Structure formats: C-alpha cells, structure tokens
Amino acid sequence: MQKLLFILFLATISAQAQQVPNFSLPNVNDGSVAELNQFTSYSGIVVVFTSNECPYDNYYKDRLKKLIEQYKGKIQFLLINSNVDPQESVEKMAIHYTDLGIPYLADKDQKVADQFGARKSPEVFLLDRQRIIQYSGAIDDNPQVATDTKQNYLKDAIDKFLAGQKIEVTNNRVLGCTIKRK
Numbered sequence: 346m347q348k349l350l351f352i353l354f355l356a357t358i359s360a361q362a363q364q365v366p367n368f369s370l371p372n373v374n375d376g377s378v379a380e381l382n383q384f385t386s387y388s389g390i391v392v393v394f395t396s397n398e399c400p401y402d403n404y405y406k407d408r409l410k411k412l413i414e415q416y417k418g419k420i421q422f423l424l425i426n427s428n429v430d431p432q433e434s435v436e437k438m439a440i441h442y443t444d445l446g447i448p449y450l451a452d453k454d455q456k457v458a459d460q461f462g463a464r465k466s467p468e469v470f471l472l473d474r475q476r477i478i479q480y481s482g483a484i485d486d487n488p489q490v491a492t493d494t495k496q497n498y499l500k501d502a503i504d505k506f507l508a509g510q511k512i513e514v515t516n517n518r519v520l521g522c523t524i525k526r527k
Contacts (some may be wrong), residue, residue, distance in 0.1 A: 353466050355460065356402045362477050364475060364476050364478075365381065365390045365392075365472060365476045365477075365478065367380060367381045367463060368456070368460065369381075370425065370451060370457060371435070371453055373435055373449050373450070374443055374447065374449050375401055381423075381476060384421040384423075386494050387418075387421040387472075388474065388507060389413075389419075389421075389471055389472055389473055389503070390422075390423060390472045390476075391421070391423070391471050391472075391503070392469065392500065393409065393422065393424050393467055393468075393469050394458060394461070394466050394467065394468045394469075395424050395425070395426060395431055395466050395467050396426055396433055396439060396466045396522060397426065397441045397468045398430070398433065399521060400522075401467060401521040401522055402466055404489045404491075405513075406442075408484060408500060409445065409467075410445055412503075413446070413447060419507060420471075420503060420507075422447045423447065423450060424442055424445070424447060424448065424449045424450065424471075425450065425451075425457060426438050426445065427453070427455045427457065427458035427524050428466070428524055428525045429453060429525050430525045433525070435453070438451060455524075455527060463524060464519070465520075465522065465523060465524065466522045466523075466524055467484060467517040467519075467521055468481070468483075468521065469482065469483070469484055471499070471503060478515075479502065479506055479515065480499065480502035480506070480512055480516070481516050481517075482498060482499075482516045482518060482519050482520045484498065485497045485499065488520050488521065498514065498517045502514075
C-alpha cells in the first residue's frame with residue numbers, strides 16, 4: 346500500500362511539472378531567429394510575455410532592466426509579444442525594448458503563448474535547464490509604484506532557484522493587460 350501511495354505521489358508531482366517544448370521565433374531587435382534550446386549555457390531562462398502598449402509593461406521596464414543586469418550570465422531573459430493588435434505589429438515591436446539588450450520575440454500566431462498558457466502582459470515564467478517551469482506569474486506585488494513593492498516574486502524565485510532551494514510560491518496572480526487574441 347505504501348509503495349502504491351508513493352507511486353501516486355510521484356505521478357502527481359510529475360503531472361505538475363510542465364516542460365515547455367522548444368520553439369523558434371523571430372527576434373525583432375536584430376532580425377535573427379531565436380530558439381529556446383540555444384540558451385543551454387544559462388542556469389535558467391525567464392520568459393516575459395509583454396507588449397508595446399500595455400501601461401503595466403511600461404511600469405515594469407526599469408525593474409526588468411535591473412533584473413537583467415543583476416542576473417547577467419546566469420539567467421537569460423526573453424521578451425515575447427503575442428498580441429495581434431495593429432500597434433503590436435513586428436514593425437512597431439522593433440522600436441520598443443531595444444535598450445534591454447535581450448531578444449524581443451514575435452509570437453503573432455500565438456502558439457508559444459498557448460504552450461505556456463500565458464494570458465496577461467507582463468506575465469513571467471522561470472524555466473530550468475530542462476525547460477520545466479519553476480515559477481510563473483507576476484514580477485512583484487506592486488505594478489504601479491516600484492518603491493512601494495513589498496514582495497519581489499520573480500527575484501525571490503530566481504534567488505532560490507540559483508541557490509538550489511525550494512521555491513515556496515510557484516505561481517502568483519498576474520495584474521496586467523490581457524493578451525489580445527486572434
């Protein structure tokens with residue numbers, strides 16, 4: 346009986362661990378194609394679903410820049426825009442987020458957003474080297490006022506992940522704009 350319970354427990358854990366399939370998307374910053382599998386030299390990857398026009402994305406731009414700088418060489422950050430509104434076109438994407446120095450990927454068929462189950466912008470996903478989601482949700486608890494932030498969900502998850510510790514909260518509710526669907 347104990348053996349059966351242990352097997353059921355392991356099956357439950359594996360069912361919760363979501364591995365993201367490899368994908369390839371155009372990088373509007375340099376015209377290349379970025380593939381998720383190309384970032385294997387990093388301890389982890391943070392995928393940020395974002396947009397050009399959502400005010401919440403603009404609130405987080407400086408905070409993302411600090412996180413990118415803080416974890417440079419350890420965590421690869423990728424921005425993905427899956428919105429289909431005219432102001433979210435590939436041409437308009439090419440003028441946003443150029444100063445962050447990371448890939449800004451166009452997912453206009455929304456297949457990658459569907460793979461992740463992304464619904465909002467900004468919504469983040471921390472992946473390990475096997476592309477298993479370790480954390481998903483909000484960046485922190487105060488989108489509008491960075492100085493009033495009390496809980497830095499993404500930073501805390503990255504720090505625990507890099508230290509090999511258990512991430513207690515693996516998902517947080519996202520406040521932001523809904524990804525515009527086809």
